Amino acid sequence: MTMEHPEEALEARLAALEAQARTLEEDPETRRRWGAAVLGAGESLVAGLAHRPAWDDGPGARAELLALGVPEEPVSLEVALDLFAREIDGPGLQPASPGHLGYIPGGGLYPSALGDYLAAVSNRYAGVAQVGPGAVALENMLLGWLRDLFGLPSGAHGTLTSGGSIATLMAFAAARDGCGIGAEEVRRSVIYHSAHTHHCVPKALALVGLGQATRRELPTERGRLVPSDLRHAIEEDRRAGLRPFLVVATAGTTDAGAIDPLGDIAAIAVAQQLWLHVDAAYGGAFALVEELRPRFAGIERADSLVVDPHKGLFLPYGSGALLVREPRHLAASHGRPGNYMQDVVELEDLPSPADLSPELSRHFRGLRLWLPLVLFGLRPFRAALLEKHLLARLFRERASALGYEVGPEPDLSVVLFRPRRQPEESPEAHEARQKELLARILADGRVFLSSTRLDGEFWLRAAILSFRTHRPQVEHLLEVLAR
Numbered sequence: 001m002t003m004e005h006p007e008e009a010l011e012a013r014l015a016a017l018e019a020q021a022r023t024l025e026e027d028p029e030t031r032r033r034w035g036a037a038v039l040g041a042g043e044s045l046v047a048g049l050a051h052r053p054a055w056d057d058g059p060g061a062r063a064e065l066l067a068l069g070v071p072e073e074p075v076s077l078e079v080a081l082d083l084f085a086r087e088i089d090g091p092g093l094q095p096a097s098p099g100h101l102g103y104i105p106g107g108g109l110y111p112s113a114l115g116d117y118l119a120a121v122s123n124r125y126a127g128v129a130q131v132g133p134g135a136v137a138l139e140n141m142l143l144g145w146l147r148d149l150f151g152l153p154s155g156a157h158g159t160l161t162s163g164g165s166i167a168t169l170m171a172f173a174a175a176r177d178g179c180g181i182g183a184e185e186v187r188r189s190v191i192y193h194s195a196h197t198h199h200c201v202p203k204a205l206a207l208v209g210l211g212q213a214t215r216r217e218l219p220t221e222r223g224r225l226v227p228s229d230l231r232h233a234i235e236e237d238r239r240a241g242l243r244p245f246l247v248v249a250t251a252g253t254t255d256a257g258a259i260d261p262l263g264d265i266a267a268i269a270v271a272q273q274l275w276l277h278v279d280a281a282y283g284g285a286f287a288l289v290e291e292l293r294p295r296f297a298g299i300e301r302a303d304s305l306v307v308d309p310h311k312g313l314f315l316p317y318g319s320g321a322l323l324v325r326e327p328r329h330l331a332a333s334h335g336r337p338g339n340y341m342q343d344v345v346e347l348e349d350l351p352s353p354a355d356l357s358p359e360l361s362r363h364f365r366g367l368r369l370w371l372p373l374v375l376f377g378l379r380p381f382r383a384a385l386l387e388k389h390l391l392a393r394l395f396r397e398r399a400s401a402l403g404y405e406v407g408p409e410p411d412l413s414v415v416l417f418r419p420r421r422q423p424e425e426s427p428e429a430h431e432a433r434q435k436e437l438l439a440r441i442l443a444d445g446r447v448f449l450s451s452t453r454l455d456g457e458f459w460l461r462a463a464i465l466s467f468r469t470h471r472p473q474v475e476h477l478l479e480v481l482a483r
């Protein structure tokens with residue numbers, strides 16, 4: 001088709017497209033209305049938490065959501081919010097609930113949501129210092145605060161990640177390259193961790209090409225790695241001509257909240273020249289509590305360390321952090337120049353997250369961590385963490401007094417418990433009875449619990465970490481257990 005006035009046609013098309021494209025930018029009045037409606041929905045959600053079950057196993061129909069799909073024509077915010085309330089936020093576990101005592105409870109501090117709002121509206125780029133110097137400086141400052149909290153040397157640095165699993169993945173890439181484990185070395189190399197290590201560890205090892213290395217899953221004593229077992233295993237492997245290079249210790253196991261003997265493990269790692277990775281995803285924040293700090297002694301010798309602000313700092317999901325003693329290893333594994341980034345100038349005093357992470361374009365996640373920290377100050381964080389620890393101890397004592405078998409005194413805030421096995425009762429029948437009890441707790445709905453399997457045995461566990469969990473939720477659980 002030939003056009004008589006191609007420019008005019010082009011201009012007409014552009015005008016039509018512009019009119020449509022401009023609807024992507026709402027007018028100020030609409031913006032105010034939307035903002036108020038979303039804040040209102042958030043407000044009623046938070047205000048309603050105390051009266052909502054922690055667990056809702058309603059039918060969870062999602063028919064309208066799926067029928068709407070991704071429409072060509074817009075729907076109103078009221079329709080979208082209604083779908084959110086009924087079909088998205090309704091069924092299943094309510095992670096923001098004070099009664100969430102399962103898995104490792106996440107948080108959802110309100111100022112984090114406001115921080116995310118500012119991050120999204122400004123869309124500040126927190127990947128490269130030259131482009132977003134304020135954003136990068138903020139994230140680096142927060143990492144420096146975490147580094148000091150754990151007593152790592154001043155040269156240590158890292159990056160804020162989306163969570164612990166990704167941070168672990170990056171740590172292992174740095175460990176692999178820092179220890180010079182090339183392809184031909186993989187089969188000879190050996191990694192040590194306890195049987196209670198989080199499953200993100202083997203997953204991350206496989207993802208960084210260490211799936212064919214030898215993994216020594218060492219048995220535990222009361223949930224903790226035994227240093228002499230570790231040393232013997234390393235010595236034996238060396239004698240066999242293998243190449244021990246990485247030990248993973250956990251500061252707060254997910255299953256039982258146990259802290260491995262970090263000081264002894266660090267001493268072995270140093271003596272044997274192994275990379276020490278400390279997984280403090282769940283437990284790390286408890287280092288803020290003066291009374292619990294001694295349990296973390298040795299963590300300052302970690303070569304890499306992972307901590308999840310979306311656990312012990314009560315942030316919403318999407319916040320992990322990685323620290324590496326010698327960040328040049330992280331940079332060696334993650335730094336790659338790109339042609340279209342050629343204008344970027346490295347700022348000496350301000351390392352760029354993009355050089356230390358697989359992410360290039362990334363969420364400006366520093367704001368969601370910073371805003372609650374500065375609006376509340378550290379004091380209530382310390383208090384809340386100590387409160388959770390003491391609630392865990394109280395729960396353990398009281399469950400034991402009710403006749404339940406309980407696990408070890410909690411290092412942090414996870415308690416294992418179960419009804420005592422009757423004489424004559426088979427392990428299978430005992431397990432079935434625990435599952436029944438769990439179903440009854442979930443049916444009551446006020447608290448949500450989950451179970452685990454430790455050294456082959458079934459246990460119920462209460463993980464007390466939501467900032468909204470206080471004494472009444474523990475009393476509810478004890479009430480159900482008493483019945």
Ligand SMILES: *Cc1c(COP(=O)(O)O)cnc(C)c1O
Nearest residue numbers: 163164165198200254281282308
């Ligand atoms: C939660 C957890 C992880 C994994 O972190 P995500 O943020 O869930 O990816 C790793 N290790 C431990 C000990 C954890 O509790």
